[in-house]
Amino acid sequence: EAQVTQNPRYLITVTGKKLTVTCSQNMNHEYMSWYRQDPGLGLRQIYYSMNVEVTDKGDVPEGYKVSRKEKRNFPLILESPSPNQTSLYFCASRSLPGPLALHFGNGTRLTVT
């Protein structure tokens, strides 16, 4: 089954403790992206990647890192999480080129205390 898999689904952590949210897709998509969803703000892009070893900042990259060492994986790293990073995070992927839709994972609910 074609899917984007994120882990974990729920994560509670404390300020400053490094964490990684994993994302994997099995559709051989070139493009992968991370979004955060906050009430009243919709989804905002954090980082994206056009292919292996090619990553770039989205609209809200501060406090986050990503890597794309393999085509299928695109982990999101919070080196020193802060409470303002409490949010719902989504990983998504799509093929390039063309106006094709993004495929989304089921989300990771992160709480930073």
Add this chain to the structure above:
Amino acid sequence: GDSVTQMEGPVTLSEEAFLTINCTYTATGYPSLFWYVQYPGEGLQLLLKATKADDKGSNKGFEATYRKETTSFHLEKGSVQVSDSAVYFCALSGVGGTSYGKLTFGQGTILTVHP
């Protein structure tokens, strides 16, 4: 930069009522337009899309027409069901430069349908 504006929610309707969720956009060139739906506890799913002016996207009884002259992509359904209760997002896909491939989302509209 690109932006999407959706009507404020939440929207509450009775079953079989007519639904309209307004969406307008600002973008350079001719972006592709999408509606996504998010059911409780799930990720976003593509509901419908349109890639050029005057295209009509449709799926599961929902429709939206790409109106270049009014920069709009309003979502409509003639008769909603309880199972349509969800959050609906309008989005556009940029056409060039750093916008290529990126989806810009509206703020989302919560729809609740009562029996």
